[in-house]
Amino acid sequence: MPKDTNNPFQLLGRYSYLAFLLPVSTMVGYAIGYLLDKFFHTHFLYLVFLLLGIASGFIELIRELNKNDSGK
Numbered sequence: 001m002p003k004d005t006n007n008p009f010q011l012l013g014r015y016s017y018l019a020f021l022l023p024v025s026t027m028v029g030y031a032i033g034y035l036l037d038k039f040f041h042t043h044f045l046y047l048v049f050l051l052l053g054i055a056s057g058f059i060e061l062i063r064e065l066n067k068n069d070s071g072k
Contacts, residue, residue, distance in 0.1 A: 014064075017064075018061060018064055018065075021057055021060055021061055021064070022054075022057040022058065022061055023057075024057075025053045025054070025056050025057030025060065026050065026053045026054050026057055027053070028053055029049040029050050029051070029052050029053015029054065029056070030046055030049065030050045030053060032049045032053075033045045033046035033047065033048060033049030033050055034046045036049070
């Protein structure tokens with residue numbers, strides 16, 4: 001069955017996923033860092049994992065947008 005790329009419901013699902021991608025990856029990175037800070041009694045791991053979460057969110061966002069532009 002061929003994919004209908006002009007289906008508005010598929011486009012809505014795809015772009016709503018992109019809208020939540022960056023905030024969720026940022027929050028997951030922060031949560032992991034916060035929990036590791038509590039476990040190891042440190043005060044800097046939340047920043048490291050926050051930045052890693054932001055970076056991973058941007059990387060995945062760019063990958064998804066490039067995949068949509070190339071028509072795959």
